[in-house]
Amino acid sequence: MNMEIHTVTVVGAGTLGSRVALQCALSGYRAKVYDLDASILETSKATMQKLLRQLRKQGSLLPAQEEGLSDRLLFTDKLGEAVEDADLINESVTENLETKLQVWKQIDNLAPEKTIFTTNTSFLLPSKIAAAIDRPQRFCALHFHDVFFARLLDIMAHSKTDLALIPILEKFGRSLNQVPVVIQKEYPGYLFNTMLMSFIHAAGKLLTRGVGSIEDIDRSWMVNFHMAIGPFGILDQIGLDTAWHVTRNNPDKYTQAFADLLADYIKEGKLGEKVGAGFYSYPNPRYRDPNFLK
């Protein structure tokens, strides 16, 4: 397949979609950001400005990346306009199959033949979405983590994906400074999220069974792995509401006990770092105190 990617359309301008679109524009692509809600597009612009300030502060932006940046970033609440000339679409709408199916049926009607369709789903299987569109062979999962710090990129085909897409997506991922990994078969959670959820479930079980405190569980992980964060700090970053959605349907009784604990925190409004409180209080959670590991 001789396929050059110039224009990338991100569908869904939430946190992750905004990060993907910004990194595309910083990497020289024309990036179109679509959301049906114009106010989310405004939030997305602000999110990108904040990210740019952080990246500049860290010294991780080259002047060439910022040159003409605003010309390469387009925002629209019209789906037809968003996809009409897209070489690649990466969809980051709400993690709900019905919502994704509705969006993909529309995209399927509006996008040109050349477009590569990719979804950024965390736990849904691409085959479930591909089954609802007329060109399943153009469809593949392309799953980013947080783009700038966690640079893993999961590439996961379904049984009808045209495998010629895989090397194109790998090359595209590397051009975005990501580390692509090709998953060998459809699996909910890919590789990293599967391992992440597994050790987070173990941490939740240790807490609900009263084996260790939140701080001691995090401390154990951080000391031995020389990591700046442990499982409960990670949960605060993921969001306790998101974690609850992932755990609540797991039949394991310990996972259920942990989902109930998460529900208690959520009732109190403690959704994690994004609202200033979760398992820890922000902006200065105890696990970031230099004395935490003593």
Next chain:
Amino acid sequence: MNMEIHTVTVVGAGTLGSRVALQCALSGYRAKVYDLDASILETSKATMQKLLRQLRKQGSLLPAQEEGLSDRLLFTDKLGEAVEDADLINESVTENLETKLQVWKQIDNLAPEKTIFTTNTSFLLPSKIAAAIDRPQRFCALHFHDVFFARLLDIMAHSKTDLALIPILEKFGRSLNQVPVVIQKEYPGYLFNTMLMSFIHAAGKLLTRGVGSIEDIDRSWMVNFHMAIGPFGILDQIGLDTAWHVTRNNPDKYTQAFADLLADYIKEGKLGEKVGAGFYSYPNPRYRDPNFLK
């Protein structure tokens, strides 16, 4: 309890016992190293010399720590001599309950009243050992990881442990530059090992189900967590034989499939880094190649 620790006896001079004894001597304690096999004591001395060279090379030894070091380290194959004046005993014999019970019954007969008894078991419960001795209240788990890089120290009492021992063990642990964590109830694997085994089981399942390759599973973990090693590299460090012992009795069918895979490697002599081959080849495994994360 007014208890000063001066003399520490390490029972079992394998890899971990040698590391614990060396760190005790480097921290100013008189450290007695016992093993019933005199050849293991010779290996232990060589292990300590190698460790000292590494620590000097890293610049992590103060001259004061090395001063009089050899006078503070005593080696003996006579258990009576080893424990007769011990303030604290840390036992690191083979991870097998029968073996540990035999050793502890002897220690119980030979050690003075003042001695604090601790076991370095990874997965056995201290109550199982304490039940076989005459002074269960003096007995507690005190579990080191690798002492120098992974500095977590698990302190886990059983129901009859005199709780006055806990702050003594915490203080002792800090004096050895460890980070003590007090486990709230008996649990096999403490906090860290429970989480470690959980994500390693997940990695094993991803491999045996054909979802990802060894390298892609490790790569995923390393990229997102900015870690120098992933689950299969960690298994090579733990030893595939040790991992097999921990996984083979788990009834979960995917864990069984992974135990079978480990058994295949073990049959080929691939026990991990200690023998130069496991999931990777040593001394230059691919995951340490700077291009591995590209």
